[in-house]
Amino acid sequence: MSEKHLSSQFDSDLNSVSSQLMEMGGLVETQIQRAMQALAIFSVTLADEVIQVEDRVDGMEVAIDRALTSTVARRQPAARDLRLLLAVSKITTNLERAGDEAQKIARKVKSIVENGEARDMPIGDLRLSADLASSLVRRSLDAFARLDVAAAISIVKEDDLIDREFKGFTRKLITYMVEDPRTISESLDLLFIAKAVERIGDHAKNIAEYVIYITWGMDVRHRPLAEVEAALRENQADDGPS
């Protein structure tokens, strides 16, 4: 977002939309972090905080969409600017959903605490991927701010790690449930949480993909990673299109 336009007003419009998006991102980031903390120490107060922030996130989503519509209508952007605005719109959606997942985790944590605790369950594994997911969200937003394609690609890669962790965790929960049917209800709660964590990772990955889209104009969704990486090398060789 550092390229100059003839109209500096347009520049400041774009910058203000980005700022709004980043502010929303910050909100969702803390929401996710709080949810993970609530999970780590089974705290109802933290879980409540997460749930309360949800309204603000929704409000920001609406505000950003409105700003986007008016910018597109007034400026009729093309090329990279258009891509930026389109990507902002999609990233907003992804952020809002990631926030929703954080809220889901918070609700589950509350219900676990209220129904007596799942102390003996394998929570440690879950925390690991939860930390990973929240760091992915942070790094994907950093990548957007810096339009850092290399960082975006490494995020896309790391999301696979979370997916694998999720599968492993599911298997572990199944063994628990088979061994002792009394753990089924807690296991299901944990499974929901693990699924939410995995979804947060996916949203981070989507955001990273839009970062690549903005800078290169290349839609990397549903494309094999090797191809994207080859393109990265090519782009680095001739300094990248924009």
Place this chain on the structure above:
Amino acid sequence: MLVAGFCGGLFWDATPAAISLGALGGGALGLTLWLFWDDWRASLLIDWLRRLQNAPDTPPPSRLSGVWRMTAERLLRLLRQQRQQEKRFSRRLDDIRDALHASPNGVIMLNGAGRIRWLNHSACRHFGLDETRDIAQTVTHLLRDPVFIAYYARRDFSRGITVDSPLATPGRPLRLTVRIYPYGKKSLLILSQDATAIERNEIMRRDFVANVSHELRTPLTVLSGFIETLQTLPIDEDERRDCLARMARHAGRMQNLIGDLLALSRLEASPPPDSGEWTPVRTLFSACAAEARALSAVAAKVSGAAQPHEIVFPSEAELDAEIAGSADELQSAFINLISNAVRYTPLGGRIEIRWTPTLEGGAAFVVQDSGPGIAPEHIPRLTERFYRVDSGRSSESGGTGLGLSIVKHALQRHDARLEIDSAPGAGARFAAIFPAKRIRPI
């Protein structure tokens, strides 16, 4: 040149008019030649100036002469002066920059539009920023904590805020106090400071007060229970004696606790002990030996076991040194270590106390027991106040939970350190290691 014209005139004709005409023509020719020559010298100078831009030390060309040479030399001198001054300035700038980088506090400079102009290493470490790549970034795009954004947007910088670093994880907390200072024309300076330790201390202080209250309340509750019993229930003489004995024990526990608390606060508040006062190790050890045997005998009597601990002290001949420092504090540290060993080693177990020289020329007071040992995760926390590996056992055997804190403090004041070496089932070894300057032979 006029001479040249005049000569030309001579050749041409002899009439005075012709001569003057010839002189004029010759003068013009000479002037033209001179102009060309002058122009050539000027172009030499320009060429040289052009080359100077790439190679700053090129000398002026030797063909350059006269006023042009003087100009070139003057220019060269001026340029050199300027370059030196520039070097001086940039050195000073580098110096200031390095000093800012060395600061443990994060520094971020923002321009009027809220974009990062410069930031130091600590700021990178605190916020996960990149020193070169993040220049000219809008700061709120990277520092996205809602608390920070609200603070930044409010533009009221009269006080700071405390936020979690973006890099903080539950396992590795990093709390930052952040404050913004406006400077110059609309520029802002963001200062960040690692507040993790401060916050941890605050929590420790709160925990300490809570712990003390808890430790005092338990015996107090028991005491008041017995008082109520004595006041309201008709009980016979035996029961009454039993009641009083228990009350005495709990009162004793409270007394111990308060004694230890006072000892700790004395250690913290008083000036460091006089290092000119020397105490023979022999004196310290004989007091320790008496205390250790008494403790073991009491333990044996209370539990009704046949034999007390086997306690081994070094022979007097080995104790041929003196320690510099306060005899009382050292005594209490040593006795605390020994009483810990007595308390945690099962009766009949072996406790060995040694005095050994260290490789660095100092000496160590070592207590080795054959007790159950300590799991590794507890060892770093043992000297924390009220930290207990097994809370039930410790207080029932009369511990206050402050013993090792007292030991640590007392040793620190004597430049000594406490080394704990243990594994479950392998006994424990506590060593107080004194540096060479605190020890002298008799």
